[in-house]
Amino acid sequence: MRVQVDIGFDELLKIVRTLPAGKLKQLKAEIEKEIKEEQSVDLETLLLNGPVATKKQLEKIAKNIEDINKWRTE
Numbered sequence: 001m002r003v004q005v006d007i008g009f010d011e012l013l014k015i016v017r018t019l020p021a022g023k024l025k026q027l028k029a030e031i032e033k034e035i036k037e038e039q040s041v042d043l044e045t046l047l048l049n050g051p052v053a054t055k056k057q058l059e060k061i062a063k064n065i066e067d068i069n070k071w072r073t074e
């Protein structure tokens with residue numbers, strides 16, 4: 001059974017201030033855990049959503065690599 005209660009921020013703050021030290025530490029740990037989870041980004045998703053080079057850009061990169069390699073061997 002779930003009960004949803006709408007509590008204003010000030011009321012919530014009063015309730016949190018009445019918590020014993022152990023429960024306050026537990027609450028703080030849970031909040032920090034939630035923040036870390038929100039901040040962490042899946043690397044695969046980040047890479048897949050990142051910028052992609054166009055064919056023209058890739059050709060230019062390949063040409064630059066070729067030119068650098070020629071210069072190094074001369």
